Amino acid sequence: MKIKVDYTRCTGCKLCEVACSLQHTGTVNPWRSRIRVFITEEYCLPVIAGPYTEAACNSKGVRVIDGREFDECVLCRASCPVKPIFKEPDTQIPLKCDFCGEPPDPQCIRWCATEALTLVDE
């Protein structure tokens, strides 16, 4: 099971961040969410926290998708030592998406009104 991200539908409402934070902490704090939305003038990009990696990579560059340039470090889902996101703000403990428990019930998808996030079997 995977969460498919269609960034072209994303409006930057950040309700997914709210949903995730509420689910895991009972409060609203985007920095404690396992999904973060990167906002630019032209598009918004939801990124879901993957596993923690011990070492920062050195392959930072630009990835071109559909003729649009993306910062690879922003696209990358890993929680890593040099990245500010996907860490508890107080303790720096890494955060990782857990599909909201067992059985999976991704809250971010339920709060996303635009179907930028959907659950796919795979």
Added chain:
Amino acid sequence: MFGWKGKILRVDLSQGSCLVEDTPLGLARDYIGGRGLGVKVLFDEIDPRVEALGAENKLIFATGPLTGTGAPAGGRFIVVSKSPLTGAIANSCCGGYFGAQLKFAGYDLLIIEGKAPEPVYLSIRSEEVAIKPAGHLWGKWTTETEALLKAEIKQKFDIWEASDTSIVSIGPAGENRVRFACVMADGGRAVGRSGVGAVMGSKNLKAITASGRGEVAIADSEGFKKAVMDFLEEGRENKELEKRHMWGTWSLPGRANKTGTQAALNFQTGYFKPFEVFEDPAFIRDNIRVRDEACFGCPFACSKRSRIKDPDYPGTTKGPEHETMALVGSNCGIGDLDDICRANYLCNELGMDTITTGATISCAMELFESGYLPEKDTGCPLNFGNTASMFQLMKETSRRQGFGDLLADGGYAVAEKYGHPELFMGVKKQGMPAWHPQGIEVIGLQYATSNVGACHTKATLPMYEGRKDPAHHVEWTKQDQDALAVVDSCVLCWIIYHGPLWSEKPLVWLRAVTGVDYTADSLALIGERIWNLERLFNLKAGLSGKDDNLPPRITDEPRVNNQVVHLDRMLPEYYRWRGWDESGIPTPEKLLQLGLAGKAGAK
């Protein structure tokens, strides 16, 4: 504490000090936050007679208990001050992320006072608050100001910090104290009305950057989650989410025009032929839309980022919304979509309210065409539809150059100077928005009695189910004004919650988030309290019932649908519903009932 953060950030620019205080929680409960708490603080801290552009005036950026919670359409914040345009209270609202970031940074209110000796900007990163020099930003257009600040943030911190930081700034218009300058936010959003950008400029404050890593606590998080999910579910089913998401306010210009209720040619008529193309809103969406852009926590995402193919107008901006299309479009005799976008772009970049800019220029256009305003004064031919002159004068206005110096004081000042104040189409010196009151009579009453002068954000169209019967229009006006005061205090978005639209929801969100046992009745009372306190502010500032008026064109000359607005009939009835005396002053009994007894301003 739930909902509220319990802290106020007070920045004195004269002293260069930034202090954190406790939010008075009793007051927060009684005024909720946002517009309500803002006017309470302003009323208690300044004399309403102060010079709006003097150091004694204050500028309050206010969030509410629902800001930053994900309550649907709860992404707005409010700026409260004394308006340099109207001399009355200002309570302009704006969407985007600034309110949420201020809240995550830890503050219910940001109070700006005094005046910096040199241009500065304010940087807020949770507890790290600093006043920094802004000499390098002064004179810059608003998106360039934001871009420069974001580049600094990216360099100093990282790319995510830059993405998260929300910035408000003023353009040249605010710096030069144009009386209808706005504060711009997030690359094209506006704290539009009442000239709050001029107040910011008078304080030498160019911009504020805000980001925070704190939380907003929710009293009943399970109940809140369920209520929001039910709301989203319902919105998906009845397609309301999709409709608003698709068209935003772009469904309105064509519709208003078709029904003859569109402001056109300085309100000389309610219909403008070139606007027929907008009857299909896809024409607008297909031509200029870049992306749909939500405010924080808004599933509707009604606002649109736009771009036109003209290298002189690079990058993107937000809008034009319906009000803009009417005021700088049909009301100035301009129907070409690209030209409307150019005017919108310039207003956003220069930092001027699109509505009052349109109202001011259209007034000058009519004076010009009527022969009252000579070309030797304007420096250019200013007939309706003359876009070249309009764009030139907009730039001059932002610099207070040439004829722009007079335009910068607003349409009323122009009309008065040339001996025809009756040709200014506004209330309390603030221009009327898009809907022509002669098409929808009760809107006239709402414009006339609004505490901030004519304003689109304080009006409810009588087309909704439950608002149609004219026998109740005056009563509903009072009721809906009070309800909007609550909406603006939560802070929720007035576009989503006004009149009968989702009217039961603010109570649901407030109870779940704050844990306070508000009721429908207690909220109605709070709304009325806020409305009356604003009224007292205005009375003390020198306004009176005489300012609850409309231009004679609207009340005396049947131009649209063969109707006039019978304000003389509606106003006394309105005062009765309000519990005010016949000159529009709240009675002591009313003030006692609202917990405002003994407030100056009442007889």
